[in-house]
Amino acid sequence: MDEDAESSTTGTCVRAAKRSGNLDRLSKLPDCLLCQILLKLPTKDVVKTGVLSSRWGNLWRYVPGLDLRYGDFPEYKAFMCFVDRFLGFNSESCLQNFKLNYQYVRVKYEWKWDDLDNANVARWINTVVNRKVEHLHILDGKWCEYEVQIPPAVYTCDSLVSLKLSDVSFTTPKSVSLPSLKVMYLDMVKFANDWSFEMLISGCPVLESLTIKRSACDNVDYLRVCSQSLLSFTLMGHCNEDIDEEQVVAIDAPKLENLKLYCHETASFVINNSASLVKTTIDVLFNLSFEKGRFDPNDLPKRNMIRNFLLGISSVKEMDISSDTLEVIYNYSRCERLPLFRNLSSLHVDFGDYRWEMLPVFLESCPNLKSLSLGFSKTPGEEPISILLGPHCNLPSLEFVDIVKPMVEEEATEMKLMSYFLENSPILKKLTLRLGNFRGKENESAFLRKLLTVPRLSSSCQVVIC
Structure with missing residues (x-):
């Protein structure tokens, strides 16, 4: 939406509010409450409320937060002046939010970034730390040689509750x-x-969530990652398979409830003190990609690591696991017996x-x-592994099976899968096959x-096809 259209829409909303009396009701709220409401909006929208009345004209300056995208301004100088003016006004008050996002995708304005620009960002960060900022989000998407370096003041900011950096x-x-920090996103x-x-x-x-x-x-x-307070941890790896170092991730978090690994x-995961784990999402290969070599049964250190990882989780x-990880577990099971997952009651598997x-090997x-x-x-591409079929054991506790996507081109394989559950589940209550529109009624x-x-x-x- 362009600026003229936005102004027209704003004016229409204001006139409608005046006719209905809602504007007067809103205006009766105290400034402190209005500022907390406006704090939930992006700053560019907050500034637009200045057209409502003379009272609203400068109210945006008192909102205890700034949430801006660089792309909201026609040029960098205008952006810099706006931030400086905002931080300079009411400078003795505390600031709840400071969010800068320069991951803009607009190509209309091509700004040249240099160390001076990054120095301004560092200066603003120091300013908001002094104003006891609670939520600091700096999203840098320039992808160039100049990087914003986080100033030392952030390391000892006792007011920070959430920190999101890119x-x-x-x-x-x-x-x-950082005695108050509960959420960190890196x-x-x-x-x-x-x-x-x-x-x-x-x-x-007191960190509770780490991504x-x-x-x-x-x-x-x-x-x-060693934390006595952490409840949720999400780790997403990079996509560079040329890295030669054997990267290791070690997690020691006795209160951890939610673990996601992608x-x-x-190459190696070390998980300790995980008795509180409730949910986990696992998509790991332990650096055993097709290019770097498959699972080697004679690699005892790798086998020990996989065994300890499985014991750790x-x-x-509740578990969500990828077929890539399931393949590694299957190959490992041909060498050693899998540990029991006695608490596991819900499982989702994504097959590529x-x-x-x-x-079945894992279900046992x-x-x-x-x-x-x-x-x-x-997914076409990789050669499938050779699967050694053995006798299928009963699934004594399984009650519900939900097959989300059908095997459109493999009806015989799909029938074998359905038969496996029907023939080996003594207390199965419901088996659902979600075909959607992939097959005709006939x-x-x-x-x-x-x-x-x-x-x-x-x-x-009960068998349900939908």
């Missing part, structure tokens, strides 16, 4: 003390070394192909599984007739 760099701090952040990252985490005694999106040049080979390049109750035959280690959902997508009816001939171990099982 494409910035950290130096090695003398000390870190996207493509560069550290001086392993120790600087570890210091950052150890200096957050890390790694870059190939973050300078951290041994990523250690890391194909990380074995107390989980139709090789569901890997699944889940004696109390109640709910299972499967998703399938046909083909669907034929498939259903075949399915009705499959013997069922559970006399109360």
